[in-house]
Amino acid sequence: MGRPFTWIFRFFRRFPVFFYLTLAGIILYCVIGISRLQWNNDVFSIFPLHASSADYTAQVANMRANNDIMVLLHTESPSDSSLRVLVDNAEWWEHSVNSSSYLSSVIPDAAFRMTDSLQRVLYDSVFFSLPLLLNGNDLDTVRQRLDNAAIERIIARNNRLNSGFSGFAMRHFNQLDPLHLAPIVLKKLETFQTVPGLKQANGFQVSKDERNLFFSFNAIYKDKEDPGYRALNDSLTAMRQVSEKLFPGVKTYLFGAPIASEINKERSFRDGNLTGSLSILLTLGLLYYFFRRKRITMMVLLPSVVGYGMALATFGFAGVPIVAMAMSSATIILAMGINYSVHLVNARLHSDNIEDAIREIVNPMITGNVTTVAAFALLIMSDSLLLQQFGILASISLAAGVLTALLVLPQWLVQTNTTKAEVSIPWFGRLANYEFHKNKWIIGLVIIGSIAMFFPASRVQFRGDLTDLNYIPREDRAGYNILENDLGFNLSRTNLRVNAPAPDSALALYNEARRDLLQIDSTALIPDLSAIRPTATEQYNNQAGWSELWADSLLSEKKFFAASLHGGQDVVRFLDRVKTFDTIAVPERLTEEFSRTILSKFMKNEADGSVSLNVPVTGHFDLGNQDSDKPYHLFNGRYFATQTAKYLQQDFNNILAYSAIIVFLLLFLVYGRLELAILAFIPMTLSWFWILGIAYLVGIQIHIVNLILCTFIFGLCDDYSIFMIDGLTKEYATGKKVINKDKKVIIISVMVTMIGLGALLAGRHPAFHSFAILALIGLAVVLILSLTIQPALYHYFVTYRTNKGNAPVTILSFCVSIITFSTFIALGLILSIVGMILKWTGLMRLAFIRYTFHLLVRISCHFVIWITPTAHHVKEDMHYIDWKKPGIIIANHQTHIDLLIMIGLHTKIVVLTNEWVYNNPVYGGLVRAAGYLPGFSGMEHLLEQARKQIDLGYFIVIFPEGTRSESGEIKRFHKGAFFLAEQLNVPIYPVLLHGLNLGLTKGDQNIKKWSSVIRALPAVAPNDGRFSPEYSLRGKEINHWMRREFEKIKEEKEVPSYYFDTLRKNYLYKGPVLYWYAKIKMLGEKLYSHLHELIPRQATILDLGCGYGMMDYMLAMCSSGRAITGVDYDEEKVAVAANNFYAKRLNIRFESGDIRHYAITNYDVFLLYDSLHYLKKEEQTALLDKCAQCLNPGGMIIIREGVSGSDKRRHFNTRLTERFSTKILRFNKTTGSLKFIDEEDLYELARRFNFTVEKRKDSRISSNTLFIIRNQRPV
Secondary structure (H helix, E strand, C coil), X not given: CXXXXXXXXXXXXXXXXXXXXXXXXXXXXXXXXXXXXCEECCHHHHCECCCCCHHHHHHHHHHHHCCEEEEEEEECCCCCCHHHHHHHHHHHHHHHHHHCHHHHHHCCCCCCCCCHHHHHHHHHHHHCCHHHHCCHHHHHHHHHHCCHHHHHHHHHHHHHHXXXXXXXXXXXXXXXXXXXXXXXXXXXXXXXXXXXXXXXXXXXXXXXXXXXXXXXXXXXXXXXXXXXXXXXXHHHHHHHHHHHHHCCCEEEEEECHHHHHHHHHHHHHHHHHHXXXXXXXXXXXXXXXXXXXXXXXXXXXXXXHHHHHHHHHHHHHHCXXXXXXXXXXXXXXXXXXXXXXXXXXXXXXCCCCXXXXXXXXXXXXXXXXXXXXXXXXXXXXXXXXXXXXHHHHHHHHHHHHHHHHHHCHHHHCCCCCCHHHCCCCHHHHHHHHCCHHHCHHHHHHXXXXXXXXXXXXXXXXEECCCHHHCCCCHHHHHHHHHHHHHCCCCCCCEEEEEEEXXXXXXXXXXXXXXXXXXXXXXXXXXXXXXXXXXCHHHHHHHHHHHHHHCCHHHHHHHHHHHHCCCCCHHHHHHHHHHHHHHHHCCCCCCCHHHHHHHXXXXXXXXXXXXXXXXXXXXXXXXXXXXXXXXXEEEECHHHHHHHHHHHHHHHXXXXXXXXXXXXXXXXXXXXXXXXXXXXXXXXXXXXXXXXXXXXXXXXXXXXHHHHHHHHHHHHHHHHHHHHHHHHHHHHHHHCCCCHHHHHHHHHHXXXXXXXXXXXXXXXXXXXXXXXXXXXXXHHHHHHHHHHCHHHHHHHHHHHHHHHCCCCCCCHHHHHHHHHHHHHHHHHHHHHHHHHHHHHHHCHHHCHHHHHHHHHHHHHHHHHHHHCCCCEEEEEECHHHCCCCCCCEEEECCCCCHHHHHHHXXXXXXXXXXXXXXXXXXXXXXXXXXXXXXXXXXXXXXXXXXXXXXXXXXXXXXXXXXCCCCCCCCCCCCCCHHHHHHHHHCCCEEEEEXXXXXXXXXXXXXCCCXXXXXXXXXXXXXXXXXXXXXXXXXXXXXXXXXXXXXHHHHHHHHCCHHHHHHHHHHCCCCCCHHHHHHHHHHHHHCHHHHHHHHHCCCCEEEEEECCCCCHHHHHHHHHCCCEEEEEEECCHHHHHHHHCCCCHHHCCEEEEECCXXXXXXXXXXXXXXXXXXXXXXXXXXXXXXXXXXXXXXXXXXXXXXXXXXXCCHHHHHHHHHHXXXXXXXXXXXXXXXXXXXXXXXXXXXXXXXXXXXXXXXXXXXXXXXXXXXXXXXXXX
């Protein structure tokens, strides 16, 4: 993957003008694009855009359109003149707003108080609409007032009011409505109060203690992005300052979404500038501390700055306004970009040249970048505009940042010295070099903590209410307390919403909802909109009732009575014109003033032509369990927050799931192994649980802002995991200690990010604090997991095992081991319980029960082997065992599986066991119940029990080695088995077990693939003349005989196909390309079977051009008598070949060297496989001459080369293949052009040294030919 970047590097070095033009183009793109950037200050960008609930969407729309601004005037030191001062202050506000051309345009029709003229308009509107507004209950009240006694009391009261101080103000209402019918309707409007418990003073709303005065108005700016919004906020703030100077004892507080939005925006920008500057300074300081080079320190910042600049510029060119809150991601995106730069600089400091550094770092860097960008790109699927833009910003920034790091930085890192530039920091070096994964206490704590964190993490609730993140200036917090606590105003009050095609149907639905809700809570305050505007049907019904009430006889009677009373003339005049009301109050035509004054605050025409009503209500209602079938819905701030949390959490969970799947698939694609993908993915998953768990334990609320932060931390953990896997893989492949370099970079990256994000704590906005605290926790978790759990898992499943000579664990072997051992343990426990019950009850003495139990044991052993899919075995020559004649069965002991195999041979078998097996807690009960022999007991007791088993017709299985063989070879036999056979006078049945040690090696619990042979040898009778009659000598002789027979099996079975699975696992986890290359190479070479057949089993071999050593290992594994030395020019290949878990068992070694100058000594076989064509012709001749001179008598030189003089088409294929491997994939290094041999040169060599030449075609599609040059001199 590094070749394109090294090519671009060389191109820019050769033509620097193109480099600077590219750099100038990037700068120009950023400058122009950012200059066109537009801002979106809409705080509602957080919320889902297309929620499935129409009701939720309507709530967002209503909140977006809510431009109410509330003003609270508060007297800090109450006195007798407090009320007068409050009213004067309010009148000053009223005059200032109305006299300002700007404010009067922004706040039209501002009604600060209920003036006399407004009261008269409202009263007149209600009075002349009485026939339409008074329902049946109201008309009953009217009938009570038409009682003569009631009329007399009303007229007397009117006379008193008209003659009093306020008579002038009241005379109009008493003359217009002497029976006070309009107040019947007006009383219903008391539930419409904005703040409960207020009274009026000069038309203003005042608290009962006369310390607070409250008024509100509505601004005309419907769009939160309107720049005039800021001007309005500035004007109101300036007025507040003037007001507090003019009225020193009165404190002024401003409330409302427009005010809060502007305050939070301004605070965010101020804090952003402060913390951003501080973050950059601290980051530069820390980078300089680590690198001590000003030039490197500044360069490290460049890619992240360029990446973020290009992301912003892209928004500018696209003309898409960027959500202001999305800018809060700047710090962490810049920190993630720095991560790439630090890796490149670190690689350069440890490389001889910049091209080596690029090749070393490009794979993990691109892999980490692609997976992280893919995860963030999926945020585009979110329904939240904020999340979408977060995803776009992060994706573009990181992609552009990594390209800048790989294309631009190398041009400035050319001259940087290597180790001289690295500053020694003792504490940092000790931290990076410490092997946390080998400290069992640390790993134990991390594992326990990870398990423990699952429980609190599962209890974390997503919070949609962002009020805690709302910045409230210190001077305004008292105002919120007064408003909510003293006045009882609920800022998140409950609203009742209905929607219908027309106003009348909306009102009808509202009235239905009001009746339902009053049944739930009879004390609820729910405005009666029918008092303002009944439906058309209700208006007609009310009018009919009104007409029916005023019968002519009633009017005549009441007018006569009123005329007889002093002051009754107003009543008479009212009764005279009551019949004319029907002509004034026409149904469906309520006065415009009436509707506009009251109803317009609640009724709204929607974009789809429908009409909605949103009315504030007070009561105890369960908003979470509303009936979705009802035509109305209740909502408030808390319920809205719950719904928001639900939609955002669903949205985020889906994206998180998709991101996890995409990242995992990309990891699998890159690594080519499911195991490495899982290993890289585990820290990401654990970090998620740790962060959420700690957040829950310390009380940090998880909401949209810090949840987005969690995604960035997930991305950082992704990068660190990939770099750790890359370092661990390189270290495992070559044996070189390289992981500490990656650990250093991860520590630097985390510390730089932590100190950068920690600067956010200097801000005053709560969102910055929440962001920073969770970020610091998350980064600490990521660092701990990266340095501990991932290396520990890799060490446990890979390097710890290979260091002991065992194959690394694979998913298949892991699952097979779990299944097999679980089945074994389960069956062992069951049979132990059953066996002990049968033994305690005495049933085991019955022959049938005893046989049945042994049959169950045998079937269980067969089942355990059968359920192991990687187990393959064959039985040979079983006829040598006479199952009718009990005796001693002896077998070599390779693994635990031997016991299952031997018990499965026949039902009537008991085993001689050691003390550990006999008392095993899992299957010890089975062993004792089945009558197995305790080998640790005294010989006299053992002999007695053995005789009983023989007499019952049972065979005794004994492993005379006494313990399992680690190498698989047969070790010395103990004499106990032969003593028993002599004393019992029974035959010995030898059985050879071969291949089981490949499936389960001693000291290993990982079951691998195996193909085994169970071969019976001819029985040894008590008087068998082939062996000594004395049991001790007989044991030694049988041991030697079984060893010889075992060697025959090895020679027969241990062919290349037998070792293929083991050999391919030597290249597992050393890089996906290497593993598949080795596997395909071996299969393409037919597992080197022809060489195995050609080369003697006892030989010294020198492989010139050994590569990764697959051929040498296969030859050495197939015969322990072969001593092989491999030499190759490529140091990396030699390191990979030498670092092989099976190498300790073989006589094999590898050296790095130039075969042209290698000091060759005498060998039986020289191998030159596909290596001569990398040499010049004279070098080929010189090398072959040296091989011929050092070839032992009877030895051979085996050459496999493409022959230049062969078929042109085939030779073209050969050259094409070599070009592919040297120029494109670069598997093989070359210093010059390829020179394929001429076979005549080989025949000439044979003539000069009196050797023979055998020629064999080695390929059907290429010119590769196998030449076998033999030294005919006798040994």
